[in-house]
Amino acid sequence: MFLALSLLAVPSTAAAQQPGKVYRIGVLSNAPPTTPEVSRLWGAFRQGLRERGWVEGQNVVIERRLSEGQVERLPSLAAELVSLKADIIVAVGNAGARAAKQATSAIPIVMVYALDPVADGLVASLARPGGNITGVTFVVGPEIVGKHLELLKEAVPKVSRVAVLLHPDRRAILLGETQAAAQALAVKLQPLEVRSPDELEGAFAAMTRERASGLLVLPHPLFYVHTRRIADLAAKSRLPAMFPFRESVEAGGLMAYATSAPDMFHRAATYVDKILKGAKPADLPVEQPTRFELVINLKTAKALGLTIPQSVLIRADQVIQ
Secondary structure: OOOHHHHHOOOOOOOOOOOOOOEEEEEEEOOOOOOHHHHHHHHHHHHHHHHOOOOEOOOEEEEEEEOOOOHHHHHHHHHHHHHOOOOEEEEEHHHHHHHHHHHOOOOOEEEEEEOOOOOOOOOOOOOOOOOOEEEEEOOOOOOHHHHHHHHHHHHOOOOOEEEEEEOHHHHHHHHHHHHHHHHHHOOEEEEEEOOOHHHHHHHHHHHHHOOOOEEEEOOOHHHHHOHHHHHHHHHHOOOOEEEOOHHHHHOOOOEEEEOOHHHHHHHHHHHHHHHHOOOOHHHOOOEOOOOOEEEEEHHHHHHOOOOOOHHHHOOOOEEEO
């Protein structure tokens, strides 16, 4: 996608760590540069690097390329990182990983916050990724969204029509599983695609018009970055909502069944460390989360006039009073 000379100038895997060399880490993300959520994620990443001896400004330089919600800019931003001769690229989400992979088959890529990378064609398999890309997934698979819907229905049995907030980038991967779970639970769905934060208000207005009685937020980096706003909109719309991020519940959302997003970025630093020391991405298995926590906000439940069944509360890992 970029000049052949630029690609040839970068080895297929970074050589073993060289004393005195400053390595260039490219970051490719669709997120805006400054929100509390984004800062928390990259803080965890830098901490992971420091724990392994990599300090920004000393032996690594981090080149950030952020599309700030404009997914269509990711390919050109990935090409910029290739032209800068990055030693490695850390790509956020499926869209970021896809853009990086299209830009180079030579520079190692560590994906983070990815979803079902095998189905999306990013890697050959989780155990043996092949090619130049590996990393960390956000969920164990698309079936997790069925679990989210089941928990929402169990916590709020009267829910009959559920609005589904999804990004079109993940529609093909996630919506089918959501529909299958909804059919089993006798719940009707109202899928609402949101491509940018500017579309959130319109999506919630549509939920009100269609008289949704619950909300399911599907996992996507955009929704993590704007999780506080989404939680606020759900509260204003008086919608009991299930989120894939615990931060959403801390911000006032009703409940979440989630792994830790900062932990994922911390783990991504481990991949960067191994690759900069000579490991090949093709040989590093893609890591999936092993622990999920059920978090419930009882203050929000009370504000919504809900009583969460004891059968759900006793399974919660954390209850916010």
